[in-house]
Amino acid sequence: MVLQDRQARSEAIKSIGAPIFAAVLLIGVGYGLDATSNPYTQFVMLLILTNVVLATSLNLVNGFTGQFSLGHAGFMAVGAYTSAWLVTRPELAVLPDYLRFLLLPIAAGLLAAVAGYIVGLPSLRLRGDYLAIVTLGFGEIIRVILLNSDAVGGARGMYGIPSTAAVPSLGMSEFVAQFSVASIWTVVTFVTLWRIVHSSKGRAFLSVREDEIAAEAMGINITQTKVRAFVISAFFAGVGGALFAHSVKYLNPATFTFTKSVDIIIMIVLGGMGSFSGSVIAAAIITVLPEMVLRELQQITGVDLRMVIYSLMLILFMILRPAGILGTREATDIFKSFRSKSKAT
Amino acid sequence: MDQGHTQEFIQHLINGISLGSIYALIALGYTMVYGILQLINFAHSEVYMVGAFAAYYTGRQFGLDQHPGVLSLFILLIAAVAACSLLGITIERLAYRPLRKAPKLNILITAIGVSLLLQYSGQIIFGADPKLFPEVIKDSSLFEIGSVEVRSLDITILIVSTLVMGGLHFLVHHTKIGTAMRAVSSNSNVASLMGINVDRIITYTFVIGSSLAGIASVLVGLKYPKIDPLMGMLFGIKAFVAAVLGGIGSLPGAMLGGVILGLCEEMVVGYLSSTYRDALAFGVLIVILLFRPAGLLGSVVREKV
Numbered sequence: 069m070v071l072q073d074r075q076a077r078s079e080a081i082k083s084i085g086a087p088i089f090a091a092v093l094l095i096g097v098g099y100g101l102d103a104t105s106n107p108y109t110q111f112v113m114l115l116i117l118t119n120v121v122l123a124t125s126l127n128l129v130n131g132f133t134g135q136f137s138l139g140h141a142g143f144m145a146v147g148a149y150t151s152a153w154l155v156t157r158p159e160l161a162v163l164p165d166y167l168r169f170l171l172l173p174i175a176a177g178l179l180a181a182v183a184g185y186i187v188g189l190p191s192l193r194l195r196g197d198y199l200a201i202v203t204l205g206f207g208e209i210i211r212v213i214l215l216n217s218d219a220v221g222g223a224r225g226m227y228g229i230p231s232t233a234a235v236p237s238l239g240m241s242e243f244v245a246q247f248s249v250a251s252i253w254t255v256v257t258f259v260t261l262w263r264i265v266h267s268s269k270g271r272a273f274l275s276v277r278e279d280e281i282a283a284e285a286m287g288i289n290i291t292q293t294k295v296r297a298f299v300i301s302a303f304f305a306g307v308g309g310a311l312f313a314h315s316v317k318y319l320n321p322a323t324f325t326f327t328k329s330v331d332i333i334i335m336i337v338l339g340g341m342g343s344f345s346g347s348v349i350a351a352a353i354i355t356v357l358p359e360m361v362l363r364e365l366q367q368i369t370g371v372d373l374r375m376v377i378y379s380l381m382l383i384l385f386m387i388l389r390p391a392g393i394l395g396t397r398e399a400t401d402i403f404k405s406f407r408s409k410s411k412a413t
Numbered sequence: 414m415d416q417g418h419t420q421e422f423i424q425h426l427i428n429g430i431s432l433g434s435i436y437a438l439i440a441l442g443y444t445m446v447y448g449i450l451q452l453i454n455f456a457h458s459e460v461y462m463v464g465a466f467a468a469y470y471t472g473r474q475f476g477l478d479q480h481p482g483v484l485s486l487f488i489l490l491i492a493a494v495a496a497c498s499l500l501g502i503t504i505e506r507l508a509y510r511p512l513r514k515a516p517k518l519n520i521l522i523t524a525i526g527v528s529l530l531l532q533y534s535g536q537i538i539f540g541a542d543p544k545l546f547p548e549v550i551k552d553s554s555l556f557e558i559g560s561v562e563v564r565s566l567d568i569t570i571l572i573v574s575t576l577v578m579g580g581l582h583f584l585v586h587h588t589k590i591g592t593a594m595r596a597v598s599s600n601s602n603v604a605s606l607m608g609i610n611v612d613r614i615i616t617y618t619f620v621i622g623s624s625l626a627g628i629a630s631v632l633v634g635l636k637y638p639k640i641d642p643l644m645g646m647l648f649g650i651k652a653f654v655a656a657v658l659g660g661i662g663s664l665p666g667a668m669l670g671g672v673i674l675g676l677c678e679e680m681v682v683g684y685l686s687s688t689y690r691d692a693l694a695f696g697v698l699i700v701i702l703l704f705r706p707a708g709l710l711g712s713v714v715r716e717k718v
Binding site: 130136190191193194197198200201202204205206208209211212213215216326330333334337341372373375376378379380382383386387390 | 688698
């Protein structure tokens, strides 16, 4: 009995300890960046965290459930606009700042989840490429609605969205505060998705990916499972959108086109479909590569070859390493296999 | 309905059909490649863009806008078709063929990669600013029925696209290549056992599909003379939507879908508001797919256990 208790406690510590450690580590990185780097680098670092949230959430649908969604930018837009609209409401100003900025992404996520439910329920009757095109269509429809909504600026977009920096009481600089909020949400997203996929309900996602008919025969409600994956994914897309809104500080419907969805898909395919850590790695690479590395190259050559090189690399990568960086493995698996190998020798 | 309204309606109808037949031409390219490879060829819309530029440079080279007429149109068509087929073959050989056995998603990403590559290379090579397409067919009122104008451009577009689609129908249903294409589309393994060179048929498919895109690009260039390297993106996606709408893999479906889409867009622009134009295609698509998940003329494929 006592032993079981202790085991349970150590499990609990493990499951809570690692995320907290990760968050603290990330915030530490934030302080480090604040001291050493210029605002541009800091901005790119913020974008990495946003993209990690977006990529891991899309991976739940595309990688783990095997449904091909091309409309992630739409859910992201819903979240971004929700958060940006709410932050300027005077009614919410009564809340303390840090609470506001922790709550805004939740509101953004919830609305995006509702959008996800509306999109998912009818369209998940479709399969494969049809689903891809319908989700692409819904994404575009969301964008056009935003384009025609004067309440959120329409085609002009929304300017002057405050960053999450308004936490002076904690003695953080603007960037560190922003980076901390983003870090916390990134860790929350990653851990939540990870634990969902490794739960028994989450196994249902994998079974749908592997074989729908067999899964159905095992008593899994396929439509319900798909919609569930869709809604969860949309929720975190909304969170990612909120983070995006507060780091870019300017929203325009033209940001959330098909191209944005493709960007996120590229991240998960490059990282490996069905590997969360792969998504994280690829999100970091994809964000940094065009911005920092290829921009340097542009300075040298004088021609804007960034996107040309980027797309060429994408094609080559698909041909030479189709499974992505990690495939369906996680970074920890590789570490484990490395350890067991070194033990064996 | 009084006279004025009827005329306006017929005018929109003519515009819609002429726009729709262009969508149909591009949609045919999507549907043919999809029918054979089960691949959404995202690069198809960029093939179409390159076709427009090939025609533009040919037109400028020969000073064709000084000599409008059917011959000039023909030269532009040839130039666009040649450039597009060449590009189509190249893309298939270099990007898709190595991935023939890879998971579908990889091929899709590759297609998107090729599409991006062409877009951005296009911006570097052709310049990002819009260019004015040579006006080889003077847009004039040919004749009037009542007071509805029938314009030369719309008639040209209709004639060219009808001829092309008729030719395609003949090719697919009455020639050896067409029979082989249908065989590969229905089952490529068995087709190859029957002595059909599948790779070669796929190449032919790309040539034909890309040629259709080339022809469409010249027609679009005539109708909407501003061309730029990003012109393919939205137009291409809409044409693809048309293909899905009609039932992807089905040639009559692509034509039907194209015309429906063209008509719907023209009507929305005419009677409601042009701001919702771009969302409309997807709205129609979603509604139709909800009731007929395989598209209007598509057949439902039963999944085997």
